[in-house]
Amino acid sequence: KQEVTQIPAALSVPEGENLVLNCSFTDSAIYNLQWFRQDPGKGLTSLLLIQSSQREQTSGRLNASLDKSSGRSTLYIAASQPGDSATYLCAVDSNDYKLSFGAGTTVTVRA
Amino acid sequence: ETGVTQTPRHLVMGMTNKKSLKCEQHLGHNAMYWYKQSAKKPLELMFVYNFKEQTENNSVPSRFSPECPNSSHLFLHLHTLQPEDSALYLCASSPTTDTQYFGPGTRLTVL
Numbered sequence: 001k002q003e004v005t006q007i008p009a010a011l012s013v014p015e016g017e018n019l020v021l022n023c024s025f026t027d028s029a030i031y032n033l034q035w036f037r038q039d040p041g042k043g044l045t046s047l048l049l050i051q052s053s054q055r056e057q058t059s060g061r062l063n064a065s066l067d068k069s070s071g072r073s074t075l076y077i078a079a080s081q082p083g084d085s086a087t088y089l090c091a092v093d094s095n096d097y098k099l100s101f102g103a104g105t106t107v108t109v110r111a
Numbered sequence: 112e113t114g115v116t117q118t119p120r121h122l123v124m125g126m127t128n129k130k131s132l133k134c135e136q137h138l139g140h141n142a143m144y145w146y147k148q149s150a151k152k153p154l155e156l157m158f159v160y161n162f163k164e165q166t167e168n169n170s171v172p173s174r175f176s177p178e179c180p181n182s183s184h185l186f187l188h189l190h191t192l193q194p195e196d197s198a199l200y201l202c203a204s205s206p207t208t209d210t211q212y213f214g215p216g217t218r219l220t221v222l
Binding site: 099101 | 153212218
């Protein structure tokens with residue numbers, strides 16, 4: 001069974017600092033890995049999807065890397081803003097249509 | 112907005128009640144999902160429907176009964192729930208094994 005771990009569970013940084021969020025998974029046989037954002041009491045918004053054959057994906061200030069062999073992914077958010085405050089979830093697709101989620105990292109960006 | 116809607120957004124029910132959660136998408140997606148999100152725990156996949164056929168039941172208790180009458184609608188029928196079933200229930204849809212699009216969720220409280 002795929003296990004997904006996210007460290008740290010919570011993170012608080014001053015505005016402008018770069019954010020580094022970590023995700024690890026136990027089974028390297030994956031189709032893809034996704035990073036989601038969740039605002040309090042809301043659903044999930046997909047940020048980046050990395051296919052198993054890719055090493056990284058970028059969208060604006062966000063960059064996600066994938067090292068399948070070591071079972072790790074990192075989400076970088078450059079020049080953080082208060083609007084980046086949310087919970088970030090990592091999810092691994094290792095069996096068609098089924099995602100395994102981490103518990104998330106809750107980020108607070110202080111103005 | 113992701114194009115996936117859920118109703119109701121909030122629901123309070125007693126343990127003897129029967130209620131239903133509704134999910135709707137008009138994105139033309141073939142797969143639909145129910146997830147449970149409890150506080151401080153990873154999202155748990157409950158059910159997967161692909162082309163209206165249930166392809167996954169993740170050992171969910173029978174007090175949760177899904178229904179998928181067509182590829183645009185998904186229901187979760189609830190009866191004789193327990194207080195520990197209180198959680199955020201999220202619906203998602205996807206075209207294939209691509210990223211999943213999540214609804215805003217239904218916050219369920221069982222008294």
